[in-house]
Amino acid sequence: MGEKKRKDKVKPTFVFGKKNYKFMFIGLACIALGFILMSGGGSDDPNVFNPDIFSWRRIRLAPTLVLIGFGIQVYAILLNPEKD
Numbered sequence: 001m002g003e004k005k006r007k008d009k010v011k012p013t014f015v016f017g018k019k020n021y022k023f024m025f026i027g028l029a030c031i032a033l034g035f036i037l038m039s040g041g042g043s044d045d046p047n048v049f050n051p052d053i054f055s056w057r058r059i060r061l062a063p064t065l066v067l068i069g070f071g072i073q074v075y076a077i078l079l080n081p082e083k084d
Contacts, residue, residue, distance in 0.1 A: 038058055
């Protein structure tokens with residue numbers, strides 16, 4: 001009987017707080033945007049070269065956004081939810 005009372009008193013808690021999840025979703029959005037910006041630029045005909053694959057957006061901007069998104073994810077995981 002004592003074990004049942006102990007289990008009833010235990011309240012489930014989340015590992016992360018609301019602030020952590022907010023930063024995680026921001027990081028996921030940055031990563032998704034980076035991969036979306038990286039896509040495209042291909043050619044339907046394999047004999048035709050399309051120089052759009054080397055655009056500034058695909059070479060610099062998109063990978064930078066992905067790395068920033070991963071940095072935000074690491075920050076969200078390490079953020080202490082109890083501090084204001």
